[in-house]
Amino acid sequence: MERLFINYFETGAIILFGVGFATLLLHNNLIKKIIGMNIMDTAIFLFFIAKGYIPGREAPIIQDVHKGAAGYINPVPSALMLTGIVVAVSITAFALALTIKLHEKYGTIELDQIMEMRGD
């Protein structure tokens, strides 16, 4: 229990992950599902970046003087998550575009109503 409070970043990230996961799975509305997906992704980003954070050090940007490797946090997770954010953005855009198309064809974005309407 105590460990959960010490690693509060990770705990928060996992709780957020659970929230996103539940939203993605349990909601019927497609937009809410996509929001849940984004919350889940954000939780992973938070978790990953928390792994790279070292208390008391700076962001890895050299201003004026280079302080050596001991002066900065681990830049690798941040760089990876930058890629992850781009991927998440493109997937969100694609999912939203499909949702709009679906709304054009079916007239609703509630998943259970769509599933009831069998195709042609």
Place this chain on the structure above:
Amino acid sequence: MISLAMAKSFPLLILLILLISAFIMPLVKNNRVVKGISLGTMMMAAVLSVITMIYVVKNGSFVYRIGHWDAPWGIEFYISPMEAAIGVLFTWVAGLILWYSLYSLEKEIPSEKLPFYYLLVNVLIGALLGIVYSNDIFNCFVFVEISTLASCGIVVIKDKKENIKAALKYLILSCLGSGLFLMGIAFLYSITGNLNMTFIYKEVAAAQYVYPNVILISVVLFTIGLGVKSAMFPLHTWLPDAHSSAPSVSSALLSSLVLKGFVILLIKILFRALGFTLVKELPILDLILILGSLGMIMGSVFAILQKEIKRVIAYSSVAQVGYIFFGIGLASELGVAVALYHVFGHAVTKAMLFLTVGAMIETTGKKKIEDFKGIGKEMPITLGLFTLGALSMVGIPILPGFVSKWNLALASISAGKPILVAIILISSILNALYYFPVVIHGFFGEENLKDRVYKSKQKPVKEMLPVICLSVAVLFVGLISEPLIQLFSLGLK
């Protein structure tokens, strides 16, 4: 020899050719040129992958660094015989499917979308090869995402109601999968501090006693995340919709190649990054074994209940992916090697089945199984090829389906679980139950006699030639089963 020394850079060259040439296509106005570029680049990739394969078999596996940085900082490709063989498989099957698509694709999708379709196919195959070749887990994740987006694209390009619904279902479930996969990477990175699989393997040996739970969590996340994407049994719900509503060329690509890319990534993570000895002690392999067996049986049961022929074949994919997971779950080297062999056999066979069924649907315009009674008289060659694929799926000797079932049975006996042989047998019988009626009614149905003209709906042989090549490939894969399985068990070390 200069050319063979150059072979080390060929995997990267294949990726570059495919990904760069993809973006030439929207600039070209003429669809014939687009088709030419697509087929030409795929053929180049196929030739290069064969040369890589020859090099690897002669000189053993090698590591190729990408860019100017060595391994823990930079990304690298690790090419063992397994990766080289899978590369050959992917490029050749994709090349044959593209060859088939030259004649049939325009009937299914509007011609102004054709360049974008070929763009997506090139990006998809490039990303899949990236998954296979790369030795860096995060790099694999990026390629996984690219291939997911591209495969959603080739499902949705038909622009019908069901396609959009299926693609959205596929997209949401695979986002779930990639989220879990990324979380798994985060856990693994936090205890090993590396993303390179070779280095993870070194670090994890020390970390497994300090953080046993973290390793278990990350392996479960990897398994479920990649299991969603490769249609492991209870997570397969997206597959039948997506594969049956897509154009038949896309179905062939999705079913024979895309599912396999993720399975191979799972095999690489389990047995290369974490290692046999570590994974054997975890309960995860038993879970994979149980889910694989369930998939083998339930996939076939669902397939029997279907009425549309493409859905039958899509559910059959669930059953066949079950075989692959069954092989992984046996946790013996033979089991995994046979699983990889089944990847081979299933890829060529399923591509052939989807293309023949696509040809039948295209010429008759019908989708239901009962409408295909007596089609053997109208399209004898097509149904003959379908029969060959069906025989392989059911497991008739010499054909790849039989070889992998036989070896899986052997592996499960040597793993001390002889009861699993019964599951393989039941699954084979169930396979026969849904493939043979199509064949038997097609060739010998009563409807053959009245008003059916012999060969009236047969497509010209020129258009069926790629499928015939695939059937030769099926026989070939069946015949060279021994060396292939040896090669795979070599590549896993």
Place this chain on the structure above:
Amino acid sequence: MNHMILQVVSKIMIPFIQVFGIYVVLFGHLSPGGGFAGGTILGVSLIFYRMVYGKAETRLKFPFELMMKMMCGALILYGVLKGYSFLTGGNHSYLPQLPLGTPGNILSGGYLLPLNVLVGITVTVTIYFLFTLFYEGEI
């Protein structure tokens, strides 16, 4: 949205947005920012133009064909440049590379500056396309 006020304000604002976007792209290798962030800013300026002046006029200035050519050309060039760097690095062949320059100068960092510019072009076009597809259903 053919309002006088909007048109006048946009005439003043769009150049500033674009200059800022270009700044972020060009200084991506020296400071936070880069192709993705700068490209988004540039894309926003195009979206602003589209919202104020409407479909017809924007199409005259930024036709679909041109945008598509720019994006595909940028992607191809990116692939060729990065591929050259990868292949020469992987083969240990010491072929000429772009010079590294002195750190802190704008012309430094080898491939980073041209690649940032190419990413910027791609993201600009993508963001603009995404918006127009969501907003009006066509580009």
